[in-house]
Amino acid sequence: MTTSLSAELWPDVQPETARRLMLAGVEAFAQRGYHATTTRDIAGAAGMSPAALYVHFPSxxxxxxxxxxxxxxxxxxxxxxxxxxxxxxxxxxxxxxxxxxxxxxxxxxxxxxxxxxxxxxxxxxxxxxxxxxxxxxxxxxxxxxxxxxxxxxxxxxxxxxxxxxxxxxxxxxxxxxxxxxxxxxxxxxxxxxxxxxxxxxxxxxxxxx
Amino acid sequence: MTTSLSAELWPDVQPETARRLMLAGVEAFAQRGYHATTTRDIAGAAGMSPAALYVHFPSxxxxxxxxxxxxxxxxxxxxxxxxxxxxxxxxxxxxxxxxxxxxxxxxxxxxxxxxxxxxxxxxxxxxxxxxxxxxxxxxxxxxxxxxxxxxxxxxxxxxxxxxxxxxxxxxxxxxxxxxxxxxxxxxxxxxxxxxxxxxxxxxxxxxxx
CATH class of the missing domain: 1.10.357.10 (Tetracycline Repressor, domain 2)
Known part of the structure; x- marks a missing residue:
């Protein structure tokens, strides 16, 4: 889960924090499915707090x-x-x-x-x-x-x-x-x-x- | 979720209770994914208690x-x-x-x-x-x-x-x-x-x- 991978995947998304969350989301959803994943899981995988996630994605x-x-x-x-x-x-x-x-x-x-x-x-x-x-x-x-x-x-x-x-x-x-x-x-x-x-x-x- | 559908899907599975649980499992897994589904959800959808599910499927x-x-x-x-x-x-x-x-x-x-x-x-x-x-x-x-x-x-x-x-x-x-x-x-x-x-x-x- 490197910066360069997320930049390669979503060159149009700014800032990098948002891309990092998208990448953590992709990995969690692909592994356990959308419904079994919490925003806390995703924020944690991206090294952030749930509150920091909500700055970029309301849900x-x-x-x-x-x-x-x-x-x-x-x-x-x-x-x-x-x-x-x-x-x-x-x-x-x-x-x-x-x-x-x-x-x-x-x-x-x-x-x-x-x-x-x-x-x-x-x-x-x-x-x-x-x-x-x-x-x-x-x-x-x-x-x-x-x-x-x-x-x-x-x-x-x-x-x-x-x-x-x-x-x-x-x-x-x-x-x-x-x-x-x-x-x-x-x-x-x-x-x-x-x-x-x-x-x-x-x-x-x-x-x- | 009728008896006849589950019998059509799994003619070799007996008893009918086991087929009903499989059908409830299919519907729950397809809708919410495996990881977000509990045995309680499945048993409930099949009109059974979790204990009754374990008679047929240990997990x-x-x-x-x-x-x-x-x-x-x-x-x-x-x-x-x-x-x-x-x-x-x-x-x-x-x-x-x-x-x-x-x-x-x-x-x-x-x-x-x-x-x-x-x-x-x-x-x-x-x-x-x-x-x-x-x-x-x-x-x-x-x-x-x-x-x-x-x-x-x-x-x-x-x-x-x-x-x-x-x-x-x-x-x-x-x-x-x-x-x-x-x-x-x-x-x-x-x-x-x-x-x-x-x-x-x-x-x-x-x-x-």
Missing amino acids: KAALLFAISRYGHEQTLALVENVVAKETDPVQRIRLIVEDFVAWHARRHTVARVVQYELQALPEQEFAVVAELRRRIERIVREVVADGVEDGVFTVGDPHTSARAVLSLGVDVARWYTERARQTPAALGKEYGELVLRMLGARTDTPAAD | KAALLFAISRYGHEQTLALVENVVAKETDPVQRIRLIVEDFVAWHARRHTVARVVQYELQALPEQEFAVVAELRRRIERIVREVVADGVEDGVFTVGDPHTSARAVLSLGVDVARWYTERARQTPAALGKEYGELVLRMLGARTDTPAAD
Whole structure:
């Protein structure tokens, strides 16, 4: 739980104390679950008093929301970045999968909290995160639909395939550990190939796994 | 929480009181997580005293182990059944995915506990479940490898692709609800097509989603 890790995870969050609390929250939620964790546990793990925690986050739910919102904003940003720099649907899907999978592998502990503690969010906060999720899904669905229209993908309804594409990436957070056979980037590349085949794209090389 | 549901979920568990406790455990663990649930909560939800729970399960961990072990045994059994009745790798993978996906959709609440509370198991119990998981993975990997050898699948190393196949199925438990667009069986069929394409199998029809 070093300063540099928390700065790497949440470069936009200031001050460093808030990032330290988010990191302690991630570790506690991932290990014991949101409901079994107290603000006292989190403050203690971050070397602070509960009162110091409340300076930055008014509640345990506010801390979970910060972790969840930043996680969703980061994954939305990487999907949007790909769409901004590429126009070809095949390249777009390939790069989206590479980046999305690598994020879930590299950030697997954060990603577990982001993906598996949604139902613990209060209603209003859940709505904010759900909208970010819908935007991610919509972009992927549109890229798949564009590829179908261009004749480079051959799936019927893009809804199921877009969901499967994201599902493969999300589940990486469940099983990935530092002891995995592949680096996050290498896994992303393999999954990019697998997904293109799943969508019926002609790729030049067989999946290099 | 009816008798018939618990009998459907765990036909091999007797008496019915034990099944009722397992069902109450599934619901509590899925909603609040294992660590935030007490045996008193579970007994209460099943309309029993904590003492009555201990007649069937000596601890909360024993209850989680029963839920986890039965879940893994059921999914292993469905994979083994397919391999016993089919010999063709394409048909084997198609049917394994259909059954595995449908199980995770139909049993999504049980499956969430089975898939996401593994780390809460005590060491010895974890080892039993881990061995069941390895057997499932081994079968899928061997079927993929057989298909590669027969020239019907075109993936390099079957390890990553077998993991992706199971990963797609497991993640269904996270997102599937009764409000989903497809029935468990229909989703299984679509995923079967997507997976065959992912493995490079020539299928006659485009994925019917």
